[in-house]
Amino acid sequence: MKSKSILAGWLVDGSGEPARKNVLLTINSGVITHIENALPEKIHQPDLTDFSHCSLLPGLIDAHIHLFMSGTEDMDTRTRQLTLRFEDTLDGMEERLDDLVSCGVVGCRDGGDRHAYTMQYKRDHLDQNVFPLQLKVAGAAWHQHGRYGKMIGKSPGTSEKLSQSICRQTRGIDHIKIVNSGLNSLVRFGKETPPQFDVLELREAVTVGMRFGCKTMVHANGKKPVEIALKAGCHSIEHGFFMGEENLKRMADKQIFWVPTAVTMKAYRDAFELRIKNLRSQGHSEDPSMLRMHEMVQGASRNLEHQLEQIYRAKDLGVPIALGTDAGSIGVHHGRSLKEEIRLFITAGFSVPGAIQCATLNNARLLNLDGYGVIAEGAPATFIAVTGAPQDLPENLGSLTSLYIKGKEFHKNK
Ligand SMILES: [Zn+2]
Structure with a gap:
C-alpha cells in the first residue's frame, strides 16, 4: 500500500x-x-x-457517558427518555453517537442504564462504518436496594451478594459500574451521603469483575464512600466530589484513576441560571421558588469551585486523572461537553497538552484501548x-x- x-x-x-x-x-x-x-x-x-x-x-475519548439519555434540560423529555422501549431509544442513541463523532470522539466508556440498552445497542446495532467509535459498556450499573442509582442500574437480588449478582450478568459488558454514594447536594455544601456497600462486598465484586477481564468504575462522592472504593481495589473513582486530601493521596499511591466530571456542576449552574432568566422574561416575580433556584446556582458554583481545587491538588500529588463528562446528565451534551471539561481542567491548572493528555492517552489506558x-x-x-x-x-x-x-x-x- x-x-x-x-x-x-x-x-x-x-x-x-x-x-x-x-x-x-x-x-x-x-x-x-x-x-x-x-x-x-x-x-x-x-x-x-x-x-x-x-x-x-x-482522537478524543470520553471516559464517562450515558448513551441512553440526552443532555436535555427539559424535565418532561428526561422522564420520557427513562421509560422508552429499546426500539424507541435507537434514534436518540444514534443522534448522540453522531454528536460524539462530529466532535472528534473515537472512544467512550458508558456508565450504565437501567435496562442495559446501551449494551444491547452495541451488541446488535453499532456499525463501525457509520460511527467509527470504540464504545465500552457497563450494562446496568449496580446500586444498593433503596439507594440512589435506579435510573442507571439495578440492585442485587435479595438473597444474593453483590458479587454473585455481578457474576451472573457479565455477558456483553466491558467493565463493571457500581454506585457507592448518593448525589451531591446543591443546597448543603459538601454534605456527604453514606456508602452503599462495605469494603468486603466491594472487594468481592471487583475480584469477580477481574475474573471476567472487567475493570470496576465506582460512582463515589465524599470521604467514606471513596475510601471504601479505594480500599476495595476499584480501578477508577467517578465524580469524587469532596473526597478530600487523604483519598487523593491514596489514589496517587495506588495509581488509581480519577474521573472528576466537573462539567456536571457547571451544567447545573448554567441550567438554573437560564431557568431564572426565562422566568424573569415572562414577568415571574422573585417568589420562594425563584429564591431556591438562586440557591441552586450558588450551590453548583461552590461545588464546581471545590472540584477544581481538588483537580489542582490531584495533579500536584500525581493522581492519574482521566477525563469524562457524564454526558446524559442535565445540561451535559454528548460531544460538546468534552470541550467544556477540557476547559475546566485548564482552569484548574492543566496546560493545554496536559488536559488533552487526560482526554486521550490517560483515557485510552483506563479503557484498555490499545493504540489509541x-x-x-x-x-x-x-x-x-x-x-x-x-x-x-x-x-x-x-x-x-x-x-x-x-x-x-x-x-x-x-
Ligand atoms: Zn454517570
Whole structure:
C-alpha cells in the first residue's frame, strides 16, 4: 500500500509534552511510520495532505457517558427518555453517537442504564462504518436496594451478594459500574451521603469483575464512600466530589484513576441560571421558588469551585486523572461537553497538552484501548485535525477539519 504524508501546523501528541510546530507524518497501512520536522524540501510531495493551518490531536475519548439519555434540560423529555422501549431509544442513541463523532470522539466508556440498552445497542446495532467509535459498556450499573442509582442500574437480588449478582450478568459488558454514594447536594455544601456497600462486598465484586477481564468504575462522592472504593481495589473513582486530601493521596499511591466530571456542576449552574432568566422574561416575580433556584446556582458554583481545587491538588500529588463528562446528565451534551471539561481542567491548572493528555492517552489506558490516545511512530493513525494553533484549544475543538481512523479519512454517511 502506498504511503501517505500529512503536514501538520502543530502536533499535540497526547503524551502531555508541549506541542510541536510544523511536523510531517508518514502513514503506511494505517500506521504512523515516521514523525519528523517538516523541512521545506519535504513538503512539496504530490501526495501530501496539507493541514498546515491545523493542530493534530489524537482522537478524543470520553471516559464517562450515558448513551441512553440526552443532555436535555427539559424535565418532561428526561422522564420520557427513562421509560422508552429499546426500539424507541435507537434514534436518540444514534443522534448522540453522531454528536460524539462530529466532535472528534473515537472512544467512550458508558456508565450504565437501567435496562442495559446501551449494551444491547452495541451488541446488535453499532456499525463501525457509520460511527467509527470504540464504545465500552457497563450494562446496568449496580446500586444498593433503596439507594440512589435506579435510573442507571439495578440492585442485587435479595438473597444474593453483590458479587454473585455481578457474576451472573457479565455477558456483553466491558467493565463493571457500581454506585457507592448518593448525589451531591446543591443546597448543603459538601454534605456527604453514606456508602452503599462495605469494603468486603466491594472487594468481592471487583475480584469477580477481574475474573471476567472487567475493570470496576465506582460512582463515589465524599470521604467514606471513596475510601471504601479505594480500599476495595476499584480501578477508577467517578465524580469524587469532596473526597478530600487523604483519598487523593491514596489514589496517587495506588495509581488509581480519577474521573472528576466537573462539567456536571457547571451544567447545573448554567441550567438554573437560564431557568431564572426565562422566568424573569415572562414577568415571574422573585417568589420562594425563584429564591431556591438562586440557591441552586450558588450551590453548583461552590461545588464546581471545590472540584477544581481538588483537580489542582490531584495533579500536584500525581493522581492519574482521566477525563469524562457524564454526558446524559442535565445540561451535559454528548460531544460538546468534552470541550467544556477540557476547559475546566485548564482552569484548574492543566496546560493545554496536559488536559488533552487526560482526554486521550490517560483515557485510552483506563479503557484498555490499545493504540489509541497517542500520535506516535508505530501507533495507528487515528487522529483529528482542528483548525488553528494549540493556544486556540479547547475553543476550536468545535471546528473539526478532519477525522482519521487507522489512516483513513472518515466521511460521514459513506
Ligand atoms: Zn454517570
